[in-house]
Amino acid sequence: MNDRLAAVLLLALASLPALAQTAPGLPGAAPPPFAEVFADATLRLDFTFTVDQKTEIVSLDRLRVQGPWAGPRTGLHQPFDYGRYAISLYDLATNRLLYAQGFDGLFGEYRTTTPAQQGEKRAYRRGLCVPLPKASVRVVLASRDRANLLQPVFVRTVDPQAPEVFRLPPPADVAVTAVQQSGAPADKVDLAFVAEGYTADDRAAFAEDVEKMLAALWACEPYASLRDRFNVYAVFRASQERGVSEPRQGRFRRTAVGASFNALGLDRYLLTEDDEALRTIASAAPHDTLVLLVNSERYGGGGIYQDYAASTADHALSRKVFLHEFGHSFAGLGDEYFTSEVAYNDFYPAGQEPLEPNLTALLVAGRPKWAGLVSAGLELPTPWEQQERDRLTQAMQELAAERQQAVAKAKQEGKGEAELKALADGFQPRLEELAKAQKARAERLAPLRGKVGAFEGAGYAAKGLYRPSLECLMFSNAEGGFCPVCQDAILRMVLHVCGGR
Numbered sequence: 008m009n010d011r012l013a014a015v016l017l018l019a020l021a022s023l024p025a026l027a028q029t030a031p032g033l034p035g036a037a038p039p040p041f042a043e044v045f046a047d048a049t050l051r052l053d054f055t056f057t058v059d060q061k062t063e064i065v066s067l068d069r070l071r072v073q074g075p076w077a078g079p080r081t082g083l084h085q086p087f088d089y090g091r092y093a094i095s096l097y098d099l100a101t102n103r104l105l106y107a108q109g110f111d112g113l114f115g116e117y118r119t120t121t122p123a124q125q126g127e128k129r130a131y132r133r134g135l136c137v138p139l140p141k142a143s144v145r146v147v148l149a150s151r152d153r154a155n156l157l158q159p160v161f162v163r164t165v166d167p168q169a170p171e172v173f174r175l176p177p178p179a180d181v182a183v184t185a186v187q188q189s190g191a192p193a194d195k196v197d198l199a200f201v202a203e204g205y206t207a208d209d210r211a212a213f214a215e216d217v218e219k220m221l222a223a224l225w226a227c228e229p230y231a232s233l234r235d236r237f238n239v240y241a242v243f244r245a246s247q248e249r250g251v252s253e254p255r256q257g258r259f260r261r262t263a264v265g266a267s268f269n270a271l272g273l274d275r276y277l278l279t280e281d282d283e284a285l286r287t288i289a290s291a292a293p294h295d296t297l298v299l300l301v302n303s304e305r306y307g308g309g310g311i312y313q314d315y316a317a318s319t320a321d322h323a324l325s326r327k328v329f330l331h332e333f334g335h336s337f338a339g340l341g342d343e344y345f346t347s348e349v350a351y352n353d354f355y356p357a358g359q360e361p362l363e364p365n366l367t368a369l370l371v372a373g374r375p376k377w378a379g380l381v382s383a384g385l386e387l388p389t390p391w392e393q394q395e396r397d398r399l400t401q402a403m404q405e406l407a408a409e410r411q412q413a414v415a416k417a418k419q420e421g422k423g424e425a426e427l428k429a430l431a432d433g434f435q436p437r438l439e440e441l442a443k444a445q446k447a448r449a450e451r452l453a454p455l456r457g458k459v460g461a462f463e464g465a466g467y468a469a470k471g472l473y474r475p476s477l478e479c480l481m482f483s484n485a486e487g488g489f490c491p492v493c494q495d496a497i498l499r500m501v502l503h504v505c506g507g508r
């Protein structure tokens with residue numbers, strides 16, 4: 008940013024006395040009744056975020072008026088302090104805050120990667136949907152600084168009646184099926200599954216895959232108890248080719264939403280960077296939350312708060328991946344694991360409490376943010392033999408690799424089947440010993456199952472960050488569902504999106 012521009016921005020900000028209210032969740036004057044300031048329609052603002060680690064340049068591109076507003080009509084200043092970004096709308100005349108919503112974006116994650124730290128800028132499109140204001144509003148986009156405080160990065164007056172605001176119906180070749188109808192969109196969570204990588208011949212397969220994912224959702228608490236709070240839509244636009252792009256395998260497909268594996272350079276990270284395609288297709292159905300269902304047997308997915316969840320449909324673990332990623336995108340949950348490969352550096356800076364409801368740095372008197380849910384008698388932090396777990400996992404991996412190498416070498420030397428088998432069997436006693444130690448540890452920890460405490464190892468960090476339970480869908484694909492803290496966070500989000508009813 009040049010000095011002149013910085014000065015202009017400062018001036019613009021100085022004229023915003025209510026700016027402190029951009030932070031969702033902060034107390035402020037109650038928002039006016041919905042119908043007083045908003046029409047029953049959706050305004051989509053298409054932004055471009057050009058970012059590296061140090062800079063964020065935000066520009067507003069097209070404005071579009073879309074179908075009915077599916078979101079809540081009360082609680083327009085959302086009660087959660089989630090997301091690295093927030094969009095706020097202010098009344099021009101009174102500076103009154105009309106609407107505020109936190110969100111995340113792939114650009115926010117990119118900023119923590121090594122290329123971004125080296126100053127490599129990348130541009131990401133992102134359409135944000137808000138209720139359509141009846142009059143001009145001031146739009147403020149804010150981004151978290153290193154202390155997690157929201158700082159404005161974009162301020163602009165927007166006139167929703169301006170002639171350049173596009174008013175296009177959804178494309179004619181997008182088909183919407185209402186899979187479950189429980190009530191008016193304003194009173195329910197409107198969940199839209201968007202088809203990706205299904206050709207015109209695969210429409211029935213898509214419908215089956217949606218049912219498969221829904222069966223998993225309704226079998227999992229708290230969704231099982233909240234089923235009637237949801238409307239569900241299946242949104243289909245045929246892809247020219249079946250499957251999904253996987254650049255590292257040299258595989259490229261022309262698909263409806265342009266999703267791709269290898270997001271941020273990771274094998275299993277599956278997202279789309281064609282935001283325009285996704286938003287345009289999704290505009291055909293009322294939606295509070297989107298799931299990109301990808302026609303592939305590979306393991307993978309991704310989920311970004313207030314953006315969308317993506318999951319493949321046909322891997323043996325796809326149902327769990329869907330539930331996990333939907334936890335991110337819908338309920339703002341964080342990753343509780345700390346062992347898998349990620350592209351981020353310093354994703355949660357030391358000494359700072361993560362925003363996510365299921366992660367804590369235990370900074371405040373050693374109490375987690377979920378203190379009210381902690382099981383009676385549990386120590387904080389909660390010992391869980393983390394060192395023993397890491398030792399056993401590492402030993403198991405090393406031994407398996409050693410065995411594989413020994414067998415491969417013997418094969419190269421032309422050894423026969425019987426000799427190879429004997430060689431592999433030779434490793435068995437040591438493997439069994441480790442398995443026995445793992446089982447013994449699991450038995451010792453059995454009393455902790457289902458309990459809430461603060462277990463060290465979470466948010467991509469083995470030390471310094473804590474998760475609520477031994478097991479959770481946000482921690483691993485092991486048996487079981489969400490931990491009580493994640494269930495509580497999901498429940499609160501469902502009630503909010505349903506307008507508190």
Ligand SMILES: [Zn+2]
Pocket residue numbers: 343365475476479480481482489490491492493
């Ligand atoms: Zn959890």
